[in-house]
Amino acid sequence: MGRLSYRExxxxxxxxxxxxxxxxxxxxxxxxxxxxTYAVTKGLLEEFGPERVRDAPLSELAFVGxxxxxxxxxxxxxxxxxxxxxxxxALDQIVNNAALYxxxxxxxxxxxxxxxxxxxAGRQIAAQHSHSFENWYASIPGIKVLAPGTVEDARxxxxxxxxxxDTVVIFEHAQLYNMEADVPEARNTDIRSAAxxxxxKAVSLITYGGSLPKTLEAATQLAEEGIAAEVVDLxxxxxxxxxxVLASVRKCRRAVVVDETWRTGSLxxxxxxxxxxxxFYDLDAPPARVCSEEVPIPYAKHLEEAxxxxxxxxxxxxxxxxxx
Amino acid sequence: xxxxxxxxxGADMDQGKLLEWKVKPGDVVKRGQVVAVVxxxxxxxxxxxxxxxxxxxxxxxxxxxxxxxxxxxTLLQPGExxxxxxxxxxxxxxxxxxxxxxxxxxxxxxxxxxxxxxRRPVSPAARKRASELKLDIDKVxxxxxxxxxxxxxxxxxxxxxxxxPADRYAEMRKAIAAAMSRSKREIPHYYLSETIPMQRAAExxxxxxxxxxxxxxxxxxxxxLKAVALALAKAPELNGFWLNxxxxxxxxxxxxxxxxxxxxGLIAPAIHDVDKKSLVELMRALGDLVSRARAxxxxxxxxxxxxxxxTNLGDQGVEAVFGVIYPPQVALVGFGRLExxxxxxxxxxxxxPLVTAxxxxxxxxxxxxxxxxxxxxxxxxxxxxxxx
Numbered sequence: 001m002g003r004l005s006y007r008e009x010x011x012x013x014x015x016x017x018x019x020x021x022x023x024x025x026x027x028x029x030x031x032x033x034x035x036x037t038y039a040v041t042k043g044l045l046e047e048f049g050p051e052r053v054r055d056a057p058l059s060e061l062a063f064v065g066x067x068x069x070x071x072x073x074x075x076x077x078x079x080x081x082x083x084x085x086x087x088x089x090a091l092d093q094i095v096n097n098a099a100l101y102x103x104x105x106x107x108x109x110x111x112x113x114x115x116x117x118x119x120x121a122g123r124q125i126a127a128q129h130s131h132s133f134e135n136w137y138a139s140i141p142g143i144k145v146l147a148p149g150t151v152e153d154a155r156x157x158x159x160x161x162x163x164x165x166d167t168v169v170i171f172e173h174a175q176l177y178n179m180e181a182d183v184p185e186a187r188n189t190d191i192r193s194a195a196x197x198x199x200x201k202a203v204s205l206i207t208y209g210g211s212l213p214k215t216l217e218a219a220t221q222l223a224e225e226g227i228a229a230e231v232v233d234l235x236x237x238x239x240x241x242x243x244x245v246l247a248s249v250r251k252c253r254r255a256v257v258v259d260e261t262w263r264t265g266s267l268x269x270x271x272x273x274x275x276x277x278x279x280f281y282d283l284d285a286p287p288a289r290v291c292s293e294e295v296p297i298p299y300a301k302h303l304e305e306a307x308x309x310x311x312x313x314x315x316x317x318x319x320x321x322x323x324x
Numbered sequence: 325x326x327x328x329x330x331x332x333x334g335a336d337m338d339q340g341k342l343l344e345w346k347v348k349p350g351d352v353v354k355r356g357q358v359v360a361v362v363x364x365x366x367x368x369x370x371x372x373x374x375x376x377x378x379x380x381x382x383x384x385x386x387x388x389x390x391x392x393x394x395x396x397x398t399l400l401q402p403g404e405x406x407x408x409x410x411x412x413x414x415x416x417x418x419x420x421x422x423x424x425x426x427x428x429x430x431x432x433x434x435x436x437x438x439x440x441x442x443r444r445p446v447s448p449a450a451r452k453r454a455s456e457l458k459l460d461i462d463k464v465x466x467x468x469x470x471x472x473x474x475x476x477x478x479x480x481x482x483x484x485x486x487x488x489p490a491d492r493y494a495e496m497r498k499a500i501a502a503a504m505s506r507s508k509r510e511i512p513h514y515y516l517s518e519t520i521p522m523q524r525a526a527e528x529x530x531x532x533x534x535x536x537x538x539x540x541x542x543x544x545x546x547x548x549l550k551a552v553a554l555a556l557a558k559a560p561e562l563n564g565f566w567l568n569x570x571x572x573x574x575x576x577x578x579x580x581x582x583x584x585x586x587x588x589g590l591i592a593p594a595i596h597d598v599d600k601k602s603l604v605e606l607m608r609a610l611g612d613l614v615s616r617a618r619a620x621x622x623x624x625x626x627x628x629x630x631x632x633x634x635t636n637l638g639d640q641g642v643e644a645v646f647g648v649i650y651p652p653q654v655a656l657v658g659f660g661r662l663e664x665x666x667x668x669x670x671x672x673x674x675x676x677p678l679v680t681a682x683x684x685x686x687x688x689x690x691x692x693x694x695x696x697x698x699x700x701x702x703x704x705x706x707x708x709x710x711x712x
């Protein structure tokens with residue numbers, strides 16, 4: 001298949017979805033003429049025309065609502081909310097409508113909608129544009145939440161998301177778009193399971209999305225010091241594949257969860273709670289987490305770096321858990 | 325600074341007892357030099373070092389049993405001074421875990437670095453394991469964060485508390501039991517065998533040996549070894565290791581020779597690069613290996629890296645042997661006794677010396693058709709002894 005960027009992987013998936021199913025259309029701010037704020041949808045307007053690639057007005061509440069309506073009407077909309085920061089304006093549509101219709105209609109309606117959004121910090125675009133709220137979405141019953149952390153997953157997770165009868169929210173970390181990798185031919189993947197990206201036995205590093213490359217970097221540094229860290233990529237944030245997580249924790253007996261959301265109420269907090277509930281007697285050290293500091297993400301580069309999870313912080317947390 | 329660590333001298337070794345230092349502080353050591361003798365549960369093994377340097381400090385005293393990976397000694401790199409080395413020196417050598425202060429409260433790592441409560445910290449896993457082992461947890465020293473007792477501490481304490489091993493034979497039996505149980509538990513074996521006419525080989529060898537001085541005479545076993553090594557070129561998936569769910573081909577052909585120990589038990593050290601050795605060299609290596617194995621003075625490189633094993637039970641009189649693979653290797657070749665039996669060839673029945681060669685192979689790494697190709701190649705090679 002050759003070398004592909006995360007952005008190109010996602011674009012390829014969108015193109016295949018548009019070409020393969022006439023019910024699929026794209027909608028969002030600047031997805032058409034501008035080609036997407038992160039250039040993911042570049043060229044798709046020219047290829048598929050304005051009926052299938054639709055620029056939306058600057059009202060997240062309105063166009064996510066329109067997407068829900070279209071999904072109820074038999075379409076398979078893919079709505080791009082530029083970033084998670086702006087998705088807060090559409091939370092009511094997502095929480096009260098997309099997630100609840102199946103329940104409220106006694107199973108008569110499903111909302112087969114896919115919502116894509118960029119998330120995360122690290123690009124010096126200041127506090128209002130650097131949020132990570134995927135943990136909020138991952139707490140909502142009725143939707144599924146994905147966080148592809150590899151180029152392959154960026155390309156392969158969209159198709160099963162579209163095939164799912166429920167609303168699926170896909171988080172794309174903004175720092176991953178330029179990441180390149182050699183990937184095999186597109187293949188069927190699932191949106192149920194976590195993946196072990198690196199095997200080890202000293203500590204289980206559990207992470208997802210934008211923190212995955214940092215965690216893998218930390219694992220490489222740890223390996224140089226003789227510490228074999230296992231890296232589990234959650235991939236799917238709701239529902240969580242705890243079987244894979246717990247198997248890794250039981251093997252390594254120590255867990256460090258790496259998550260760019262703020263520490264309090266983070267996804268890491270939920271995962272550690274479940275580890276404590278289900279694997280307490282297998283633990284050899286208190287579980288630890290590396291999250292963002294509880295501050296608005298700073299603009300200044302050195303402060304922003306200090307506020308976010310970094311390989312050095314992950315290495316330090318692992319050593320503390322090992323008592324080294 | 326170089327840290328010289330106790331290597332694993334086989335898949336079933338997790339600790340070793342230091343028997344002897346062959347070098348002392350200040351000695352210059354060369355790559356490949358034997359620097360210590362370590363007792364695994366199977367044999368006293370001469371351990372080689374793989375870096376040049378000058379011995380700085382011996383960290384493990386003679387007689388101590390330490391886990392694989394423990395730093396046994398530190399060495400200066402060529403050109404390094406002890407002062408420079410001191411700068412790089414870790415806070416405490418692994419062999420001597422000094423009581424450590426609580427982990428530094430790195431801003432990120434330990435949000436609540438406040439002193440723990442009065443209760444002594446014992447990890448849940450350690451507490452559970454201690455109760456399984458019926459060990460008094462209060463008597464186990466802790467090495468984890470905040471001095472917590474970890475499962476590793478419990479297991480080490482339990483190992484110390486266990487009665488001293490009855491004798492070397494029992495230890496070896498235990499090691500063999502562990503390796504062979506693991507093999508039969510994990511490796512899906514398949515078995516093939518082939519009857520190989522040995523007339524040409526036997527006649528050729530008799531003629532060759534007549535020309536040689538007694539000390540350079542070659543036995544048929546050496547011929548078989550060389551034929552195995554050369555035939556492996558046709559079936560590289562039999563020569564290597566199954567590690568982490570995948571086959572890793574070996575870069576050389578290092579054949580482990582199954583050698584029975586007189587007092588009982590079995591060991592399979594390697595002859596290196598068998599495919600590149602002449603028959604005379606092989607014969608010499610074989611004799612040397614057998615006598616050193618029985619004397620208990622093998623080298624670490626011989627113990628740790630066989631890429632395939634050959635067993636020959638022919639002299640014990642069996643017709644064929646179907647062996648158990650020594651993990652993480654993926655194949656074992658067996659030879660039965662050389663015996664003259666009826667053999668039909670070209671429409672004629674003749675009395676011919678025959679040997680049954682067998683292959684036990686790991687089906688995860690190779691399929692029967694590859695194994696069959698290997699045995700066919702082995703038979704073919706043995707029909708051309710002059711090319712071995």
